[in-house]
Amino acid sequence: MKKWIPILGVFCISMILLGCNKSGFKGEIAIYLDDLAAKDSFSGVVLVARDGKPILEKAYGWANRDHEIPNQVDTKFNLGSMNKMFTAIAVLQLAQQGKLAVDDTIVEHLPDYPNREVAGQVTIHHLLTHTSGLGDFFTAEFLEISKDRFRTLNDYLPLFVDQPLQFEPGSQGSYSNAGYIVLGLIIEEITGQSYFDYVRENIYQPCGMANTDSYETDKVVPNIATGYSRFISKDGSVSSNVFFNPAKGSSAGGGYSTAEDMLNFSNCLMNHQLLNFELTDVLLEGKVDSPNLGDGAEYGYGFGVRMMNSHRIVGHGGGAPGVCSNLDIFLDLGYTVVILSNSDYDCHPVKTRIRETLLE
Secondary structure, X not given: OOOOOOOOOHHHHHXXXXXXXXXXXXXXXXXXXXXXXXXOOOOEEEEEEEOOEEEEEEEEOEEEOOOOEEOOOOOEEXXXXXXXXXXXXXXXXXXXXXXXXXXXXXXXXXXXXXOHHHHHHOEHHXXXXXXXXXXXXXXHHHHHOOHHHOOOHHHHHXXXXXXXXXXXXXXXXXXXXXXXXXXXXXXXXXXXXXXXHHHHHHHHOOOOOOOOEOOOOOOOOOOEOOOEEOOOOOXXXXXXXXXXXXXXXXXXXXXXXXXXXXXXXXXXXXXXXXXXXXHHHHHHOOOEEOHHHOOOOEEOOOOEEEEEOOEEEEEEEEEEOOEEEEEEEEOOOOEEEEXXXXXXXXXXXXXXXXXXXXXX
């Protein structure tokens, strides 16, 4: 893997190290974010780090609109699909220990998987790269069922397990939350632990991610942001997403974290504290085209991979009503950018603007 070698000009580096003035990166992005927040077009936290150290960290908007509780830099936000990074790392940790291989089929680790035809064809590689042919669990049935029923990974199986494959495994790609539920079940079967306990003990704790977990929505959790959406109410007004999200996240997404914890995660991964050098490269290597991530983007194992202005960026985003999140790791420039929002689509223009600014 390439070392993190900054290649910005001396002037730009000096400005960043000094904290930047209004014409520098920090000032430019801060003005942009202040303007969005003033228009109620961004609610959340933005953290930009260089070589593992924050150079910009700021919170905007409301964590709870009813009680006018503002977001703080240490507020916990729903990650959406960003959890897929943790799931992929957990799978490769088990591969590193010799407990599975990515070309193993589902049935080799889940012999009682209810759909035998699927289990015999689909490999772990297919599941990791969204090339399995499995569908999604965000179905019409999901929308009709009370969300408090979803607290374990097995609770999601009835939503998709009887569906036929959409295509021959490996022949094409289609983003599949169902596939990452199956990966979580494989982790549980091999380790004898719940998925949530495994990632807590083997990813969150080693990386110092004390404020990251799949919190249950009916538990009292301090300093957590409520998600707000304009797309789930019939009249377009801002509504809480409390009745839309499952009661607990899963191996496909829906956990919570803070910007600082996600920076800790990035540093931990890039310092090879989670996987050895070889498997870190395997994790972050693009394997299949991923049009849903944008033109020219590829999908690795739980990470999106893209080249922009000859620079390689890896990471993952997450989105749902009232959820918008993203992690970008600029491998050769040494930047990490964390954007966590409790509103619809708010993170996307911010992500684009920061990428453009860093890559100028």
